[in-house]
Amino acid sequence: MGGLMRRPTIMDIAKAAGVSKGAVSYALNGRPGVSEETRGRILAIARDLGWAPSSPARALSPGGRVGAIGLVVDRPAHSLGLEPFFMQLVSGIETELASSGVDLLLQVTEDMGAEIAAYRRWSAERRVDGVVMVDLRVDDPRVRLVEELPLPAVLLGGPEGVGSLPCLYTDDAGAMREVVHYLAALGHRRIVQVAGPEEFMHTRARVRAFLDAAEQAGLGEARSVYADYTGEAGTRTTRRLLATTDRPTALVYDNDLMAVAGLGVAREMGVGVPSQLSIVAWDDSVLCRLVRPSLTAIARDVISYGRQAALMLGAAIGGGSVENREASRGELYPRASTGPLSA
Template sequence: MRRTPARRPTMKDIARRAGVSESAVSFALNDRPGVSAATRDRVRRVAEQLGWQPSTAARALSGEGSATVGLVLARPASTLGVESFFLQVVSGVQEALSPRRLGLLFQVVEDLDAECATYRRWWAEHRVDGVLVVDPCRDDPRPELLDELGLPAVVIGSMTDDPAAEPTAHPGISNLWADDAAAMASIVGHLHDLGHRRIVHIAGLPELAHTRRRMRSLRAEAERRGLTEVDSVTTDYSDAQGAEATRRVLARDRPPTALVYDNDVMAVAGLAAAAERGLSVPADLSIVAWDDSVLCRSTHPSLTALVRDTAAFGRHAAERLIALLDGEQAVRVQDDVPRLAPRGSTAAPPG
């Protein structure tokens, strides 16, 4: 026997049950003037009894919102399937959105132009009420565009090369960032204390602001400690480029004794590339991963890595966006600095 789908309660149902007009129901549920306090309370009580919820489509058509926030990633799609960082961020975002019954619209695009085009389309279609923006970069066009559209946003990551400097004011954009420079300094300090003097940073995409901050911090720490054989090599974050960069630097006349990778996937690929050359970790080579994950803890040896609550980072970003949607002012908030967790992949360099 075919079941008839349950019918959603409507404003007409509420009006009939409450003994008022449909217009009175609309005024009451949308908190508009035109009905008494007693009528407003009665209508809301009946709506709750019937299990009525506002239609997202109707809210979008009326210009009152979509009950959805957006997240666009302009990253090579091949790097997202195995990298846990964004999955954990999204998990934290959902944790904050769910109690407010807000949905997350997620899209992967090929570049910044496509990302900006997505924002324009979402705005024109009333698809989202606000957006979370990742991977700030040099001459970033997105903050100005979001200002132009009047689309509330939270940028995740410092919007400037210098995290201590205030970015240009954007009235509808909050900024959540962690101190990448301090995190890199802790890594260099750990390796220096172990006795390493030749260190290579296998970095991510060179156009990203956080990549440049990490590279600059590496150079500054090296100079401060008198290290002259320290440099960075950029990649696309993939395991393939991470492994290739590892092979290339290990083939140098004076190869590094320590490698620092910008994500967990490249660090694990680098571990395998070192093994191909017959190198033992950590006896011959020390390895550090920027982001801790199950991958880092499952290798042998387990990888020294920067540890932070990535899901909480995502939750904090979503909470700042919800605050903007609730009418609060845009703010700039510094999150916790990742903490270095030494494990089996780092030790004193070979004598």
């Protein structure tokens, strides 16, 4: 059940050093108010005792931080496990937090209502100092909520629709244009985007960029269909698309999971990849490299994306006003799933 020794407090240190607990606090926090000699003695005792500051006690002091930030991931649990994006993001956030001893609270919810409840509770109960929000939506109710809550936040997405909140955004439109031009250059004319949920802002941006770029490239028959990022949706949608008489010759998926599902369907239906169908996945991952043929993908540096988000949130928590930032754009990695039509 664990050791019995009471955790040492600054009072224990004070007694051992023969000073008051105020002096100990000054010494431990590197503030003036104690002589260097006393400070050294106190630090040594603290080390010997294995003292560490009580996070709740710190948080309780006026102006104190709880030393934790929150992240809510609102995706169906079974699809989530497969999206490397989130774990990578978590990983990136944590590398940044590690140095400052800040922890990450992760919550997986099944709907937006639960997500909103989580922010409310975290703020009201003082569980976190701030939150990173992902999957920005059109008219996102979270934006207004968090704006009026005492809860610093950084949005991943935007820069439109973020209200007064600082955001970290990527040039999805630019990356999408690159994809379309690449496919056009390979000779594809009937291309379809299997997009994410319509309510996501980044879906909007990508769809618009896809259609615009296609039109500009003279690909009249381009269109986008919405799906929900799950493998099932990828399967269903692809099956439908490939069953038409004038089936598309290239498909662009908004996440890797749907792309892999699509690849499976093509194989099942006897449609050769890339000989008869090219496939591009958004968000690269080991997954794209593991399947055969390996998938051409848009890769972004999600780890550094997470790090930057954590950095910005740290600044926002610190109280400064934070500038919006643009993260590095995704790059296209051509692999075996794309090519010119043959036969």
